[in-house]
Amino acid sequence: MKAKQVSVFIENREGRLEEVLSAIKAAGVNILSLSLADTREYGLLRLIVSDPAKADKALKEGGFSSMLTDVLVVRLNNEVGSLQDLLCAVAKEKINLEYMYGLTIEKAGKASLVIKASDLDKAAVVLKKAGAELLSNEEIVSL
Amino acid sequence: MIWNEKMETMSREEMRALQSERLVATVKRVYEKVPAYRAKMDEIGLKPEDIKGVEDLPKLPFTTKADLRDNYPFGLFAVPQDEITRVHASSGTTGKPTVVGYTENDIKMWSECVARCMTMAGVTKKDIVQVAYGYGLFTGGLGAHYGAEYIGATTVPMGTGNTQKLITLMKDFGATAIACTPSYLLHIAEVLKENGDLDKIKLRAAVCGAEPWTEDMRLRIEEILGVSAHDIYGLSEVMGPGVACDCKYHKGLHVCEDHFIPEIISPTTLEPVKEGETGELVFTTITKEGLPLIRYRTRDLTSINYEPCECGRTTCRISRFKGRSDDMLIIRGVNVFPSQVEEALLRVDGVSPHYMIVVDRVNNLDTMEIMVEVDEKFFSDEIKGLEALSVKIGKAVQQMIGLNAKIKLVEPRTIERSMGKSVHVQDKRKLV
Numbered sequence: 001m002k003a004k005q006v007s008v009f010i011e012n013r014e015g016r017l018e019e020v021l022s023a024i025k026a027a028g029v030n031i032l033s034l035s036l037a038d039t040r041e042y043g044l045l046r047l048i049v050s051d052p053a054k055a056d057k058a059l060k061e062g063g064f065s066s067m068l069t070d071v072l073v074v075r076l077n078n079e080v081g082s083l084q085d086l087l088c089a090v091a092k093e094k095i096n097l098e099y100m101y102g103l104t105i106e107k108a109g110k111a112s113l114v115i116k117a118s119d120l121d122k123a124a125v126v127l128k129k130a131g132a133e134l135l136s137n138e139e140i141v142s143l
Numbered sequence: 144m145i146w147n148e149k150m151e152t153m154s155r156e157e158m159r160a161l162q163s164e165r166l167v168a169t170v171k172r173v174y175e176k177v178p179a180y181r182a183k184m185d186e187i188g189l190k191p192e193d194i195k196g197v198e199d200l201p202k203l204p205f206t207t208k209a210d211l212r213d214n215y216p217f218g219l220f221a222v223p224q225d226e227i228t229r230v231h232a233s234s235g236t237t238g239k240p241t242v243v244g245y246t247e248n249d250i251k252m253w254s255e256c257v258a259r260c261m262t263m264a265g266v267t268k269k270d271i272v273q274v275a276y277g278y279g280l281f282t283g284g285l286g287a288h289y290g291a292e293y294i295g296a297t298t299v300p301m302g303t304g305n306t307q308k309l310i311t312l313m314k315d316f317g318a319t320a321i322a323c324t325p326s327y328l329l330h331i332a333e334v335l336k337e338n339g340d341l342d343k344i345k346l347r348a349a350v351c352g353a354e355p356w357t358e359d360m361r362l363r364i365e366e367i368l369g370v371s372a373h374d375i376y377g378l379s380e381v382m383g384p385g386v387a388c389d390c391k392y393h394k395g396l397h398v399c400e401d402h403f404i405p406e407i408i409s410p411t412t413l414e415p416v417k418e419g420e421t422g423e424l425v426f427t428t429i430t431k432e433g434l435p436l437i438r439y440r441t442r443d444l445t446s447i448n449y450e451p452c453e454c455g456r457t458t459c460r461i462s463r464f465k466g467r468s469d470d471m472l473i474i475r476g477v478n479v480f481p482s483q484v485e486e487a488l489l490r491v492d493g494v495s496p497h498y499m500i501v502v503d504r505v506n507n508l509d510t511m512e513i514m515v516e517v518d519e520k521f522f523s524d525e526i527k528g529l530e531a532l533s534v535k536i537g538k539a540v541q542q543m544i545g546l547n548a549k550i551k552l553v554e555p556r557t558i559e560r561s562m563g564k565s566v567h568v569q570d571k572r573k574l575v
Contacts, residue, residue, distance in 0.1 A: 007524035009517045011554050037526050042517075042552055044526060063556045065517045069524040098525050116525070 001134040002070040002120060004052040008045040009065035012038060020045060020064060027051075027058035032140060033114065035101035048073070048103060048114060050141050071116045072124055073103060073140055075133040078111040089130035095123050104143055112143070146262035146294075147255070150401045151456045155449065158457070162404050163196030165429035170194045170203070173435050176221040179214050180437060200406060200427065201415055206439045208241060211380060216242040221435050232280045233379045233478060240280070243379050244433040250289065252430055253382050256399045257290020257375075260388030263397065263454075264348045264373040266320045268295030273316075275301040275309055275323035275331075276353065276476070282383030283353050283476060287322040287375075290385060296320070303327065306334055317345045322375075324476040325351040325360055329507035332367040341367070350375050352384050353476035354509075355464050357573075361393070376461070380439055381426045387461055392453050395460025402430045405461060406438070407447055410468035421446045423468045424461065442469045472568065474502055475509045479544050481567040484513060487543040491536050492520050497558045500548075503571040511548040513540065518555045 010016045017036070024031060030050040037044045049055045052068055059066035076082045090097065096118040103112040112135060117123035124134060135143075145151050153161070171191040173180040183204045184190070193202060210219065217224060228247050232240040245253065266272060272291040276283030284302060291298040299318065301309050309331065312318065321328065328351055335341050346368055351361075352375035364372045376396050377384035386403055387396035398405050407422040408415055416422040424441045428434075444465045451457045472479045484500055497516040502509060515521065515536060523529050533550040540548045559566070 005524070007522075009522065009529070009552070009554060011557070016554075039526060039530075042529070044524060044529070046524065063554075065519070065522055065555050067519060067522050067524060098527075 001072075001124065001136050003048070003073040003114075003135060003137050003140060005069045005071045005114065005116075006047045006049055006052050006055045006059070007067050007069050008047070008059060010043050010045055012040065012042050017043075017045065019062075020059065023058050023062040023064065024049065024055050027054055029055040029058070033101065033103045035099070035114070037099065046099070046101070046114075048137075048140060052137060069116070070120055071114050072120060072127065073112055073114055073135040074127055075110055075112040075135055076131075078105060078109050083113075086127060086130050086132055089126050090117070090123060093122060093126050095119055095126065103140070106143060112140075144262055144265070144267070145455060146259040150399075151259065151397070151458055153457060155457065158400055159197055161401055162429060163198075165401075166197060166200065166404065166427065167191075167194055169427070169429050169435050170437070173221055173437060177219055177435075179210065179219055197404065200404065200438070203427070203438050205413070205425070206436050208380070208440075211241045211243075212239055215239050217244065219436075220244050220433055222246055222432055227433050229285075231282045231285075231379055231383065233282075241380060243282075243383075246432040249382075249431055249433050252402060253286060253385060254289040254293035256382065256385035256402060257286055258293040259397075259399060260373070260375045260385050261290055261294055261296075261320070261322075261348075261350055263388050263390040264320070264350045265371055265391070266291070266294060266296055266348050266350070270294075270319045270348070271297040271299065271316050272320040272322060273299045273301045273309060273313060273318045275303055275321060275327060276384075278302045281476075282377070282379040283324075286377070286383035286385060287350065291320075291322065306331060310335060310338070310340060313346065314340065314343050319345050320348040320350070321346060321370075322350045324353050325356040325364065325372075325374075326354060326475065326504065326507050326509055328364055328368075328372075329360065332364060333507060336367065344368075346370050349373065350388070352376055352388075354473045358393075358463065374463070376464075378441055378443075380434075381428060381436060381441070382431070386426070389460075390452060390454040390456060394452065395448050395462050397452065397456050397458045397460055398447075400458045403428055405447055405459065407445070408440075410442075410444075419446055419448065421462075421465055442467050442471060444468055470568065472500070472502055472570065474511050474546060477544065477546050479511075479546065483543050484540060484548075485567070487539040488515065488536065490539050490543075491532075497555075497560075498567060499558045499569060500567055501569045501571065509572070511546060512551055513548045514551045514553045514558060516555045516558055517552045521552075 033048045035046045098116040105111045174191045227244040229245045274287045278284030349370045349372040375388045377386040387398040404427045406425040410423040445461045448460045499514045501512040536550045
């Protein structure tokens, strides 16, 4: 099961991130998690939001370069070594992780993260087999 | 010193008579040998015998870069291919290069012209000349090389790209003259200064060309290096470097008029302008065998002065260039049309994005940055994907124009939209 992430290209200059967030706010979309990757000249903002399609549309209308990307949202036990165990299974299958960032830590002893892998379908199968729970956008919102 | 006293100091009347005689012969020859010229003349009902002298020049149709392209590769040559001993080529606007051909006599004539120019800069057979233009299809390297050899100077074919080696040999050989682009020479000067090597060189003359430069830049080169710096002009279609050069008085560039007749026309009406006025420079070659050109539009804007010069030469002088009548850029000596960049971008994705070419001069070297808007067509949600995109665009541009450009990805709609003709170039170099 895959989830949708909103990816936005932004130039590395003052106030740009705020303008992106402002467009999302105006669309009434809630941000659940984000990661900002930066280079010297530009950055890539990746967002998990309550309504990806709506956020993407609002951003495009606002003149931003935005796109929807498939990612995996993995829910696992919030305990020592559980992530390492999962990644061990992924590495064994020679799947490369492109990027990863945290999503939530729940009171109920669970934690979830966002993963983008070279072969997303294969990664999904491997992670499931290793005991991880994969969440859809709807499930993420209800966490 | 004057290389060819007879040709360079004859009276205006003698020059006009010589030009007329050669022009009549050239027109007759191209009419007979080159179908494209014959067709153009037939179209307006012009016969070779209608051209009796220089005064009839304005009757002839113009030749443009498009004509060279349309007759690619050898269509405008006036001799059979087996008489062509050399070809050069420059990048064209649509990917097809502009090809120029030379007979054995043409190469000799070219060498003679470059020899005249180098002599204006004070180069003699006693000099050691480093030629630091690019060798190859570009006319700069071989053109300057043959001219320096023709004088009998010790010629060192450096080429471009290895500044440290050039400096080492400049010191070790005791090189006294250099031929390269002015921006490259300024770069060499800065490196020499940084290394504390300025007092270890014997350089005294510099013949620079292939790109526009200012009088300030020329004076700066003279000041730093303690040389006499000269501006050599030429274009591959007409011949290559050596069409004109300035003498020690630096009051315009003496044209090798016995080989090339210059005219100045208005780029809008295409009519000749009044003597001394600025307009587009047009050349008619009157001795070239391989690729004679009739009224070739250079797109360079300048004016002509027919007064005799203090140096003793009577050949007319063109003033420093005041710009171009088209959108061509000259970057590090390479001719670049914005349309070529656009075509390269098209090749990357099939869709032309919004882009802006920013040309600047940093540490005396031309820089070229191409800003490309990243929209849905050019997007990756991974940094490595975006970096790969930059590299891909850079390679496509490099293949198209032969220059490395810095690719800068920018957000959509950040490049200014113009209402009329779109503006794709920002030239920040201060040249005029």
